[in-house]
């Protein structure tokens with residue numbers, strides 16, 4: 001135990017023994033401690049986390065409390081406020097200037113639940129306190145308007161410096177822009193590559209997102225020139241690959257993963273979400289049936305040295321939520337909610353680690 005006089009300097013000294021577990025530096029060096037105040041046998045301060053969805057929140061709180069007690073004695077009351085300032089490596093720029101992190105959600109195979117996962121990850125991040133948007137770039141089959149109960153909505157158009165900009169609609173706290181708002185259903189499906197790329201560039205360049213911590217992009221399935229357009233136009237922070245544990249889906253997921261790792265694209269893969277991992281009947285919540293095989297996502301993750309961010313069960317309510325326009329994260333089903341919550345926290349954690357360790361994502365340079 002040190003000198004018992006409490007002052008700010010000593011408090012910071014005590015807290016400099018606490019490591020941020022992911023970033024492997026102490027909280028003081030990382031500038032995460034603010035608003036230090038003292039009272040009689042009382043120490044208060046704020047810890048500014050790298051994301052409100054930080055899965056290590058309670059661990060950090062406990063370690064701070066322990067460090068203060070160790071330094072000043074157990075009789076000290078410790079009052080810790082946890083807030084977050086989501087990190088970014090971006091410094092403005094002409095496209096989506098106030099968006100801190102752009103996360104591309106991809107799948108190799110169609111129908112594995114990429115859009116469902118995107119919608120619910122966005123909900124979980126938003127409910128943790130982050131500002132979240134979704135860009136539905138699944139230009140051939142935009143499903144976000146249906147999933148968010150927004151088929152009849154239209155983005156407002158505003159003039160900015162003589163340019164028409166779309167203002168995203170808002171549902172359940174999420175800002176949303178989709179090709180589905182701009183063209184009648186079905187007509188997008190006959191588009192050829194270059195037309196689709198032009199439309200996508202409009203979706204990227206002409207939307208007034210405002211401030212966002214995370215912009216999730218629901219990509220079309222597979223690998224195509226749409227994907228390339230996207231990484232050429234946007235500084236993507238990282239990609240998430242959605243797959244089912246099934247062999248055929250995994251084979252396609254590898255293609256998706258490899259696409260992001262091509263040297264000319266070079267977008268870090270933040271992790272894999274295994275969807276439809278198992279089925280649990282509502283009446284037997286402890287039974288898990290691995291209908292599409294077991295551990296497929298993990299094997300893929302091990303092979304490519306990335307994380308499995310989460311396992312999402314096959315649940316009727318998830319399908320119903322999508323069809324009814326109310327993402328399943330908002331339902332009372334705890335198994336579903338916790339699965340998406342865990343995946344979202346792990347994703348936010350990977351974004352923070354990436355921001356702390358990797359160089360700024362460059363937009364792809366095209367050689368002519």
Ligand SMILES: Nc1ncnc2c1ncn2[C@@H]1O[C@H](COP(=O)(O)OP(=O)(O)OP(=O)(O)O)[C@@H](O)[C@H]1O
Pocket residue numbers: 107109110111112113114115116117138141143220221275276312313314315316317318319320322323
């Ligand atoms: N975990 C799940 N449990 C139950 N149903 C699910 C689950 N995940 C997705 N679904 C359902 O499977 C269908 C396909 O999902 P979704 O549209 O999200 O897939 P996708 O990969 O985005 O498809 P696409 O390739 O068309 O973009 C939807 O009806 C959806 O509600």
